[in-house]
Amino acid sequence: MKNFFYEIRSKLHQIPEIALEEYKTSEFIRNFLKELKIEYEIVGTSTLAIFKGEEDRWIGYRADIDALPIHEENDTEYKSRIDGMMHACGHDGHTTNLLYFAKWLKEEINKGKKLKKSVMLIFQAGEEGKGGAKIIADTEFFKTKRFEGIFALHVLPDLEEGKIAASSGYLSFQNINLDIEIVGKGCHGAQPQKGIDSILVGAKLVEAYQSIISRNIDPFKPVILTIGSFKAGTVRNIIPEKVEMLGTIRLQDVNLIDFIRQRMQDINLGFEKSYGVKINMNFKPFYPPVYNSEELFEKIKKIVPEKNIVTEIKLSGSEDFSFYLQNGNKGFMFLLGVRNEERGFVHPLHNSKFDFNPDVLNLGFEIFRDLLFEMEV
Numbered sequence: 001m002k003n004f005f006y007e008i009r010s011k012l013h014q015i016p017e018i019a020l021e022e023y024k025t026s027e028f029i030r031n032f033l034k035e036l037k038i039e040y041e042i043v044g045t046s047t048l049a050i051f052k053g054e055e056d057r058w059i060g061y062r063a064d065i066d067a068l069p070i071h072e073e074n075d076t077e078y079k080s081r082i083d084g085m086m087h088a089c090g091h092d093g094h095t096t097n098l099l100y101f102a103k104w105l106k107e108e109i110n111k112g113k114k115l116k117k118s119v120m121l122i123f124q125a126g127e128e129g130k131g132g133a134k135i136i137a138d139t140e141f142f143k144t145k146r147f148e149g150i151f152a153l154h155v156l157p158d159l160e161e162g163k164i165a166a167s168s169g170y171l172s173f174q175n176i177n178l179d180i181e182i183v184g185k186g187c188h189g190a191q192p193q194k195g196i197d198s199i200l201v202g203a204k205l206v207e208a209y210q211s212i213i214s215r216n217i218d219p220f221k222p223v224i225l226t227i228g229s230f231k232a233g234t235v236r237n238i239i240p241e242k243v244e245m246l247g248t249i250r251l252q253d254v255n256l257i258d259f260i261r262q263r264m265q266d267i268n269l270g271f272e273k274s275y276g277v278k279i280n281m282n283f284k285p286f287y288p289p290v291y292n293s294e295e296l297f298e299k300i301k302k303i304v305p306e307k308n309i310v311t312e313i314k315l316s317g318s319e320d321f322s323f324y325l326q327n328g329n330k331g332f333m334f335l336l337g338v339r340n341e342e343r344g345f346v347h348p349l350h351n352s353k354f355d356f357n358p359d360v361l362n363l364g365f366e367i368f369r370d371l372l373f374e375m376e377v
Contacts (some may be wrong), residue, residue: 004100005358010078012092016067016085019126020045025065025095029123032099036106043136045125049102053115059375060120060150060331061368062321063098064091064127073352088354090155090338095123097153097361101368117377120145122324131286133320143327149296149375150324150331153364157348158313159337161360164304164367165313166334168294170252172287173224175318176260178247179282180205184275186241195239199232201275202243205267206230209247212263217256224250224316250316252289287318291325296332299374303367310337336364 015024026045033040033049041048045065072079072086080086087093102121109115126132136142159165182202187195206227217223227247233240249260261283268279301309313335325331338345338356347353 004103005096005361008099009092009096009358009361012095013078013087014081016080016082016087016092018069018085019066019128019130020132022065022125026123026125029065029095029099033102036103038102038106041141043139043141044132046132046136047123048136048141049121049123051105051109051115051119051121053118053377055117056145057117058120058145058147059117059372059377060122060147060324061098061101062122062124062133062150062152062324063094064124064132065095066091066126066128066130066132068128068350070350070352074355076355086352088351089128089349090354090356091127093155093338093356093358093361094153096358097364097368098123100361100365104365104369105372115377117148117375118145119372119377120147127320131320131323133323137323137326146327147324147329147331149293149299149371150321150329151296151368151371152321152331152333153336153367154315154319154333155338155349155356155360156313156335157339157346157354157356159310159335160339161337161357162363163308163310163337164334164363165310165337166292166297166300166304166332167311167314168292168297170289170314171292171333172290172315172317172319172322173222173250173252174254174257174285174289175287176249176251176257177282177284177286178227178245178249179284180245180247181280182243182245183278183280184239184241184243187239189237189239192239196276197239198241198243198277199239201271201277202230202232202245205271205279206245208267208271209264212260212267216259216263221253221256222251222316223256223260224248250318254288257285287320288322290315290319290322290331290333292332293330296330299371300332300334300367302374303370334367336360
């Protein structure tokens with residue numbers, strides 16, 4: 001088993017591809033399934049492996065397959081072969097785990113195991129910012145299924161090997177994408193009185209938005225607002241006409257979305273009147289929060305010893321796994337510890353030096369396997 005995890009993860013790690021462009025990765029997955037004679041459906045670069053049971057009741061497992069536009073700094077034999085791209089979020093590990101699970105389940109069926117319920121293994125494209133889960137969840141093929149449980153794991157370098165983070169309720173945050181354009185009046189930098197300084201307005205606007213969090217939101221309701229991109233001008237002595245900003249908001253309580261949108265619109269209007277600029281804002285709620293089922297958490301607790309479960313760790317980031325948990329579908333995502341300080345596996349997700357020991361995937365597989373029994377498949 002250890003050789004499988006190392007070898008498959010190494011092969012996938014060397015061919016990282018960005019969201020919705022995972023052509024080599026999906027080919028690898030489909031060839032693997034073909035060799036085992038496992039039926040599958042294709043949704044773009046996503047692949048849905050199907051194990052039909054006696055009943056039209058479904059259990060699902062999901063692994064994301066995409067990588068990130070990051071140049072890898074690790075010097076290993078399985079280092080990325082594609083310059084400027086890297087599996088820096090562990091999706092190669094998630095995929096390896098689910099491929100092993102597919103292999104194990106097919107072997108069990110070949111030995112005579114009869115499935116009561118049907119099983120779907122989702123090798124999902126485009127988790128990193130493209131909402132690949134939504135693309136799948138919106139297909140008629142998926143929407144006609146009712147899932148008694150959909151499961152996923154995510155590696156976590158903040159948590160030591162051998163432990164998982166799991167709890168019922170909110171695991172991750174809703175995300176909202178912000179696209180903001182400020183239109184002022186360009187002029188010579190030595191004659192600012194002849195223009196309207198969009199950069200000055202932009203700087204003040206970033207600060208003003210933060211007042212929503214500090215002065216308008218209940219401090220016991222977590223909300224994060226970040227402006228991550230601020231672009232304006234190319235010359236030192238010209239005040240540019242436009243500023244373009246990109247940002248994100250993360251929150252758990254989706255009831256706050258309309259309130260925050262309105263406060264941002266009010267602030268924008270005030271700046272427009274005060275400075276004479278025009279502010280165009282695209283406020284786009286995207287990934288909903290992941291909400292873990294209490295019923296499924298009880299099944300996790302039957303499988304994993306209490307001493308190996310950490311319940312206080314949550315994700316302040318967002319996860320499109322939440323799109324599967326619509327229309328009455330129950331689901332659960334847990335976080336798999338991969339931190340090993342002795343071996344230097346300490347770097348955070350989305351870091352150019354992120355790495356982990358693929359042997360830890362054995363625990364992920366065992367939990368997936370045992371959940372299948374707990375779900376009475």
